[in-house]
Amino acid sequence: MFACTKLKQLSAKARSVSINPITDPVQHSEGPFWHTNTQELYFVDTFNGTLCRWSYKDKKTQSYHLENHDSVGVIIPIKDKKDYFLVAADRNVYNLYWPSDDNENEAKLEHLITVDESKPKNQFNDGKADSKGRLWLGTLTRNGDLSVAPEGGSLYKISGFGDSLMAEEMERSLSISNGLDWCPEYKKLYHIDSQTRKIVAYDFDEQSGQIQNKKIIFDMADHPNLEGIPDGMTADGSGNLWIALFGGSAVRIF
Structure with missing residues (x-):
């Protein structure tokens, strides 16, 4: 899957893709999540502690500010529960009700x-979420x-429900735990520690x-022509990895 021949073929295809802004600029956008059912894009403005929801239909962005938080990492819709989300902010995970009519007075954070x-x-x-x-x-x-202190972070798996909810440290001594995704068959987990400029794979047991x-x-040390550090990542249906290079002004396919 990571052969140079495939990389060259996909790179030629990628050059024909146009890139256009769909929202106004934000300070530090992270964690994009495309919701196929609602045709909405969710993302966060990290250091402003703000959640964002962009509608493909209306071409408008709604936002919800988390009070008393220095940062927010991701917002993930909960399956089959309209307007309910999991939110990771600072070192906490929350259950959020955020009504689609954007009435902040009705929003509830648990x-x-x-x-x-x-x-x-x-x-x-x-x-x-897997x-x-x-x-x-x-x-x-x-x-x-x-700035980021070296090797101070970890990768966690959070599972269970209610009182049985638990966080398990799966990897430690990470500097900038960043993009992750799975291959289509869920036999591999891919993960980026941005500061190392490396992409790693684990054998993954789905059950x-x-x-x-x-x-x-x-x-990336083996490819001096590539600038920046690997940041966000997603896998497509063919198992190819799309990597956003922070400081490199590029999206690369591996």
Whole structure:
């Protein structure tokens, strides 16, 4: 899947794609989630603690500000529950009711779980839900000047319901836990630690949610022509990885 021949073929196709802004500029956009059923794009403005919802139909953006939070990492719609979401902000995970009519007076935020309790400078950065509804979220350690301390973050798997909700540390000593996704067959989990400029793969057990056999599958140090650091990531239906390069002004296909 990562052969140079496929990369060249897909790169030629990608050059024909046009890129156009669909929202007004935001300070630090993260965690895009396209909801096929509602035809809406959800994302966050991280350091403004703001959740955003863009409608393909109306071409308008709604926003919801989280009070008393320094950052927000991701917003993920809950399946079959209209206007309900999981939100990762600072080191906390919440259940959010955010009505589509954008009435903030009716919005309700319910705390579910906190991670990295001994690391007050940590915050969630990126995450996704797997096919079984488990939430995978990574953290990093933010210094006062917004730089990142090395190896202070972790990758967590959050699973269960109600009182049985638990956070399991799946990987530690990460600097900037970032983009992650699975291959179409859910046999591999891909993950980025941006500061290392590497993309790794784990063997993934879909039923248990366990990972093992970590392997580097792409190291940007081997490609000096590529600028920036790997950031967000998604896998397409053919198993190809689309990587956004922060500081590189590019999306690359691996």
